[in-house]
Amino acid sequence: MSYIIDGKKISQDIKDEVKDEVSKLKAKGVEPCLAVVLVGDDPASHVYVRNKIKACDYTGIKSVSINLPADTEESELLQKVEELNADEKVHGILVQLPLPPQIDEDKVINTIDPDKDVDGFSPISVGRLSIGLPGFKSCTPAGIIELIKRSGVSIDGKNCVIVGRSNIVGKPMAMLLLRENGTVTVCHSHTKNLREITSQADILVAAVGKPKYFKAEDIKEGAVVIDVGMDRDENGKLCGDVDFTSVSEKAGYITPVPGGVGPMTIAMLMKNCVEAAERL
Ligand code: GUN
Numbered sequence: 001m002s003y004i005i006d007g008k009k010i011s012q013d014i015k016d017e018v019k020d021e022v023s024k025l026k027a028k029g030v031e032p033c034l035a036v037v038l039v040g041d042d043p044a045s046h047v048y049v050r051n052k053i054k055a056c057d058y059t060g061i062k063s064v065s066i067n068l069p070a071d072t073e074e075s076e077l078l079q080k081v082e083e084l085n086a087d088e089k090v091h092g093i094l095v096q097l098p099l100p101p102q103i104d105e106d107k108v109i110n111t112i113d114p115d116k117d118v119d120g121f122s123p124i125s126v127g128r129l130s131i132g133l134p135g136f137k138s139c140t141p142a143g144i145i146e147l148i149k150r151s152g153v154s155i156d157g158k159n160c161v162i163v164g165r166s167n168i169v170g171k172p173m174a175m176l177l178l179r180e181n182g183t184v185t186v187c188h189s190h191t192k193n194l195r196e197i198t199s200q201a202d203i204l205v206a207a208v209g210k211p212k213y214f215k216a217e218d219i220k221e222g223a224v225v226i227d228v229g230m231d232r233d234e235n236g237k238l239c240g241d242v243d244f245t246s247v248s249e250k251a252g253y254i255t256p257v258p259g260g261v262g263p264m265t266i267a268m269l270m271k272n273c274v275e276a277a278e279r280l
Pocket of ligand 1: 097
């Protein structure tokens with residue numbers, strides 16, 4: 001039976017650490033502030049944004065909500081982002097994705113000042129991360145590093161396998177594991193002999209978006225298994241990319257879904273906001 005990595009507890013610890021940092025900054029006269037821009041009526045985005053604002057309230061970070069209608073033109077949104085870039089009281093800017101089809105997401109992300117890019121999505125942030133310069137790290141992969149380290153596992157020299165190559169998870173995950181001196185393999189939909197590769201991983205990060213895709217036979221005995229999936233099983237119940245029941249018998253460490261990687265994203269966003277306020 002493996003050790004279950006408690007993402008809820010670890011994310012709470014991080015939010016409490018952020019809360020302390022915020023108090024210290026406020027004592028120095030700096031009030032960390034995050035601007036959250038939401039365009040349109042996507043119900044899932046509304047829930048995400050509400051949770052981000054709740055985390056700001058908890059940690060003491062000021063949040064400014066900007067809600068724009070679904071038919072907002074690209075130029076209007078770009079102008080709003082420019083205004084927030086110029087606003088000295090705003091330390092972090094988050095534009096919730098996805099955006100309505102008339103707006104080019106890349107253009108918007110590119111317009112956010114990299115020093116306020118608390119999501120870590122801008123090409124500048126990604127470039128800084130790739131060459132080891134200080135900058136914002138994409139929140140989900142940064143949260144995964146915290147989950148591994150705070151569970152007492154060293155990444156140094158480990159065989160790390162990531163399945164999934166998205167810009168938000170897979171690619172930055174590879175860079176962060178590399179920074180920790182892991183030996184990194186990135187697998188994707190064209191990878192041959194995928195299960196042979198995953199079964200040799202000391203640390204496996206599963207981000208494929210397929211319910212219970214990895215079974216016990218795909219995993220090395222004692223491995224650290226990080227499940228980024230947010231899928232639905234045959235009964236419509238929330239589950240991950242990993243078949244928790246069978247894999248938890250064989251893995252050394254495993255993250256559950258829910259309560260594993262999920263809560264870390266917002267906690268790391270809060271951490272990035274404090275970092276932004278400290279830097280500016
Ligand atoms: N949409 C889904 N996840 C995210 C996220 O982490 N940041 C932003 N900006 N949009 C998202």
